[in-house]
Amino acid sequence: MEDKIEKFTYEMLLQSFQETDKKIRELTANVNGLTAKIDKTTANIDKNAIAIEETNKQIFGISSSNGDVAEDTIYNALEQDLTFAGIEFDSIEKNRKKYLKKLKLKGEYDIILENGNTIALIETKYKVRKDDITKLFTKDVVNKFRKLFPPYSDYKIILGVGGMSFEKDAIEEAKENGVGIIKVVDDKVEYHTEGIKEY
Numbered sequence: 001m002e003d004k005i006e007k008f009t010y011e012m013l014l015q016s017f018q019e020t021d022k023k024i025r026e027l028t029a030n031v032n033g034l035t036a037k038i039d040k041t042t043a044n045i046d047k048n049a050i051a052i053e054e055t056n057k058q059i060f061g062i063s064s065s066n067g068d069v070a071e072d073t074i075y076n077a078l079e080q081d082l083t084f085a086g087i088e089f090d091s092i093e094k095n096r097k098k099y100l101k102k103l104k105l106k107g108e109y110d111i112i113l114e115n116g117n118t119i120a121l122i123e124t125k126y127k128v129r130k131d132d133i134t135k136l137f138t139k140d141v142v143n144k145f146r147k148l149f150p151p152y153s154d155y156k157i158i159l160g161v162g163g164m165s166f167e168k169d170a171i172e173e174a175k176e177n178g179v180g181i182i183k184v185v186d187d188k189v190e191y192h193t194e195g196i197k198e199y
Contacts, residue, residue, distance in 0.1 A: 023032045034124065071124040074162040074182050075111055077189035084120045085158055085180050085193035088112040098148045107141075111162075118156045118198075121145060122182065128163035133173040136161070142199045157199040162189075 075094050084087040093112045099105070111122035121141060125132055134142075138158050146153045161174060162182030171192075174181050179199025183190045 001197075049074070070126045070162065070164045070184060071110055073164075073184050074122065074189065076126050077162060078111065078113065078122070082115055083192070084122070084160060084182075085196045087115065087118055087120070087158070089115040089118070089120065091115075103147060105147055107144050107146060109145070114152070114155075118158065119145070119152055120158050120160055120180075122160040122162055124182075125161070126165070128161055128166045128170045130167060130169040130173045133161060133170055133177065133179055136179060137177060158196055159199075160193070160196075183199045 071094070075092070078084060079092050082092060091114050093109075093114075095108070095110065096112055097106075097108045099107075109121055110124040111120075113120035113122070123132065123136065141159065142157050145157065158180065159178075160180035160182055161170075162184070164184045166181070166183060171181060173179075175192075175195060179191040179197055180191065180196045183192065
């Protein structure tokens with residue numbers, strides 16, 4: 001009787017072990033399948049990340065190119081007659097940068113016009129936003145310029161912003177704060193300098 005019980009118990013244990021072993025193999029196969037899917041998904045994510053990075057580079061390149069076109073167009077228009085806001089200038093300069101280590105002061109100016117007593121600082125963008133105008137005041141562009149270029153400290157300074165397109169708020173912000181506007185329209189350049197402020 002004990003032999004029968006032992007044999008029955010042994011068969012039950014063996015059957016249970018075989019079922020458990022079968023389930024473990026099925027789970028292992030499922031895990032391996034999931035691992036393969038995860039690996040494939042990870043590879044796709046990596047490919048997508050590379051594609052997104054490349055697209056971002058292209059968009060940045062287009063944006064930079066558009067900004068360069070706006071700056072060149074505005075510079076060329078100003079260079080032709082060296083006049084802005086009804087003031088005649090003697091010289092024009094593009095992309096002037098200066099850093100004074102002693103003062104820890106850095107400045108970059110897209111276009112500078114000069115005539116012996118007045119400086120025009122022109123910021124250029126492809127699309128001019130309200131923040132672009134506001135930065136001219138909040139970053140204290142005029143005082144920084146005077147510190148970076150002491151020979152011009154007694155000059156009157158006027159500000160302008162130029163671009164291919166303008167947000168409505170940007171135009172209003174410029175007019176309210178006496179900043180001249182240079183707008184590229186097709187192959188022409190329009191100037192809106194009424195109410196320009198001298199600093």
